Amino acid sequence: MSPNTRSSDVEGSRGWVAPLLAASFGLLWYLAVGGGPTLNPTHLDWLGGDFAQHALGWMHFRDAPWGFPLGGTPSLLRPLPMTVALSDSNPWVSLALKPFTRWLPRDFQFIGPWLALCFMLQGWLGAKLTGLFTPNVLQRFLGGALFVLAPVLLYRTGHDTLCAQWLLTGMLWLNLRPRASPRQAWTSLAWALLLNALASGIHPYLEVMVFALGLSLLATVTWKEQHLSRREAALALAVLCAVPAALFVLFGYVGLGVRSGSAGFGHFSSDLLTLVNPMDWSRMLPGLPTAAGQYEGFGYLGTGVLALAVAALWKSRGLAPQVREQLRARTPLVIVLLLLALLAFSSVLTVAGGTVLSIRKVVAPLLPLLSPFRASGRFIWPLHYAVLTGLLAFTLWRWRQRPAVATGLLLGAVLLQALDTTDLWTRNHFAPTPWPRLKAPGWALIDASYRHLVLVPPYVHLSESPCVQSAFVERDYVSFGDLAYRRGLTTNSGYPARLSETRVTEVCESLLADVARGQLAADTVYVVDPARLEAFQRLGDAVSCGTVEGFHVCVTRRAGGFSDALTRPAPSPPGTSGDSPR
Structure with a gap:
């Protein structure tokens, strides 16, 4: 199960063949599950939810x-x-x-092309990782295909940045590849630093996982392989910490006074059976119960991989000493994987949705550190890919004298994994979702004298501040955000991944106070919640109010243009009675 030294020889000659084939398979798989229309960069009519x-x-x-x-x-x-x-x-x-x-x-x-790229890179790096255990091109390709078919990857296509799971595959490859000299150790660390820098500018959750796997790599090359001195290791650790920290500040993840809140930690977790629980993924196997919120901790290995595990481990009890030896040789990596899995299981351990152990009191002092990562179930992904890697390595090692058997098992796993994926048959992963563009002619009358588009009260998605509660819905912030983009305006509404509830309340209350005092800005278009309309109506002739595409809209009164248009009745389409105010 050790990395195959013969694989290094192949890398120098035709080592690109299997990764290229696996990357091509990744693109074909993305198309097979319905991703084709998303590759058109001008096509917006599928961008709902987080995509919007x-x-x-x-x-x-x-x-x-x-x-x-x-x-x-x-x-x-x-x-x-x-x-x-x-x-x-x-x-x-x-x-x-x-x-x-x-x-x-x-x-x-660019979301659709990015998703396709993630599937391709997953195939490429999956084949590279499999290549550590076999020089056979077909076996490498099939291993890469299993990484592409990982349910946790397709499951996350609703959140495009979280699909950069090739970063985890790449870090496993760096951890497991053999190194014969300090120079090769530094090369591995340099690649790890690059992946950390990339993860820091893609998604914080992925960076935590990549960083942890970087620590295991550093520990391995220092203490296990003894390629680095303690001073060199300290220097490498300092750089490995400094680069992501600097990028987090540079991109504004930290330093802006925002946070995700502590609510939810322990709720969005992984179940202890997550690796074997299909939930609603499989067409063949029934799902096991889970607790509410544990969709975030989905970690199913896939029916094909489970079948491969049964075939590979059948009558293999006598091989346990060799397996333990390989695990001991990779102690830093094993420790990091278990710690990440423990974080995924969170403060309440469950089996099939039922609580078996609560460690809330133990975790409570750590909440300030853990609360930004309340969807902790996502941290099961490194273990998922590590188990897949281990099964591939074990299968290829066990049948190293009978490569045709190993190839047949991998091929069977790939076919079963693909055919049991519900989305291959339903193709509903990228269902059409009309982009909520406002189309009424009245919006075109908003001229250059207006600079701001303000919802009253602001719509701040997922904010729990009582001040922002209104009849506006998620679709509305997208519609007016899109209108502001097309008309060159600012908007006070949106969907921040992290926010300050105190600051949200302050901004909202300040806006409502200005409205109550009649202090409206002449360069602002106000879209008003019906419950707040009376405050504008009390201002009398100082404002012009009307309805456009069903929304109440007010501006300070002026001659001509958008102001006059608001006070004129909108023409009703044949067979209708006009706009229905919202």
Whole structure:
């Protein structure tokens, strides 16, 4: 089960063949489950939920001036702090595309191409990882295909940045690849630093996992392989800590006075049976019960991989000493994987949804550190991929004298894994979701004299501040965010991944107080919740109010343009009675 030294020889000649085939399989799999339409960068009619949040963040960033923090979007959620990091808009990709914004279509999304790239990179690195255990090109390809088919990857396509799970596969490859000299150790650490830098600008959860796997690599090359002195290890550790910390500040993940809140830690966890629980994934196997919120901890290995485990481990009890020896040789990695799994299981350990142990009191002092990662169930992914790697290594080692058997088992696992994926047959993972664009002609009358588009009260998605409670819904913040983007306005509403409830309340109350005093800005279009409309109506002739596309809209009265249009009755389409106010 040790990395195959013969594999290194293949790497130098045709080692790219299997990764390329596996990457191609990754793209084909993405198309097979319905991802084809998403590859059109001008196609927005599938971007619902979190996708809309991410697309809107990119749209506002592409027109924003450069500033600090990097990726700032001052036109979104104004005056609250907002960046592409806080809108989960893939900071690295957004930054890479911003210099080309003048040449890109106004309706432009990179989420679909990014998802396809993630599947391809997962295949590439999965084949590289499998190549540590076999020089056989077909076996490497099949191993890479199993990484592409990992249920935890397709399951996460609803949140594009979390699909960069190739970072975890890459870190496992770095941890397990053989190193014969200090130079090779430093090369591995340099690659680990690069993956940490990438993860820091993709998603914080992934960076925590990548960083932890970087620590296991550092411990391995220092204490197990003795390629680094303690002083060199300390220097490497300092750099490994400093780069992500600096990037977190640079992108605005920290330092803006926002947080995700502690509510939910222990709720969005993994069940102890998550690796073998299909939930609703399998067409063949029934799901086991889970507690509410444990969808975040989905870690099912897949029916094909479970079948491979049964075949590989059948009558293998006598091989246990060799397995223990291999695990001891990788003690730092094993420890890190178990710690991440413990974090995934969180403060309440469950089996099939039933609580078996609560350690809330033990965890309570650590909540300030853990609360930003309340969806702790996601930390099961490294263990998922490590178990898959171990099964591949064991299968290839056990039948090393009979490679045809090993190849047949891997092929069977790939076919079963693919055919038992419900989404292959339903193709509903990227169901059409019309982009909620406002189309009434009245919006086109908003001229350059207006600079701000303000919802009263602000819509701040997932905020629990009583002040922002209204009849506005999630779709509305996207509609007006899109309108603000197209008309070159700012908007006070949005969906921040992290926020300050105190600051949200202050901004909301200040806005409502201004309205109550009649202190309206002449350069602002106010979209008013029905419950707040009376405060505008009391201002009499100082304002012009009307309905546009079913929304109550008010501005300070002026001659001509949008102000006059609001006071004129909107023409009703044939067979209707006009707009229905919202």
